[in-house]
Amino acid sequence: MKLSDLYNPSNYNANYEKYEDQYIINEGLIRTWPIDRSLKILKNNKIQCEQVPDQNIFYIDFLYNSKISIEKVLELINNVGWFPSYCYYLNNGIEIDRGKFDINEFKHYIGQRYNAKIRCEAKYDIMILNIPDKLYHVTGKINAPKILKIGLSPRTKSKTAKHPDRIYLGIKPDLLERMVMNHPTFWENNMEFVIFEIKTRLLPDYVRFYRDPNAKQFGIYTLNNIPSSAINIYKEFSI
Secondary structure, eight states: OOOOGGOGGGGOBBBHHHOOOOOOEEEEEEEEOHHHHHHHHHHHHOOOEEETTTEEEEEEOOOOOOOOOOHHHHHHHHHHHHHEEEEEEEEEEEEEEEEEEEEHHHHHHTTTOEEEEEEEEEESSBSSSOSSEEEEEEGGGGGHHHHHOOOOBHHHHHHSOOOOOOEEEEHHHHHHHHHHHHHHHGGOOEEEEEEEEEEEGGGOOOOOEEEEEETTTTTESSSSSSSSSGEEEEEEEEE
């Protein structure tokens, strides 16, 4: 399913470039506009942008002498439901640095007369309607007592890109274990880990799940809290 499949064309008002919100969660309305309309709005505001083929990702080319401010760019991106996740800094077309998007770092490089290429991702990806009976979450064993007491809350711990606070989950516990084993960045100071099992039938009705674009085969995430009453330990393992 494509992102555009989540929207009903009959809700589109061509005169105002406006979509009606389709889904509601307890925090309020959420919306990410289809990528083609988002790019049209940005281009109408003199922002250079291009979609990654067959993906819900696009890049913005920001020149150090741009007449539009980065604050305006970020405002427009946010208004259509996207966010800057990663940035590449260029000198005469040659990459000189890269990293998670950080406004202070960005302004530093632009001030040094470098150009930038900003990767933008959807705040809200494809919502999953057919939720498995059980989902899994991996974390350091040191966190287990607190999670069993108060539950899981969205956090930002991505090592590669900036994201809104999320809880990342998997549909297969063995894949989560393999992910930890193969990626030392997950280890930090942890050498002992716990895989939690979440019984989705015990979750409040307002909890929504979305497909993780960086782990499409098995990864999903939620923006909602997961209560401790739905959580139990599935497995402990060590590196």
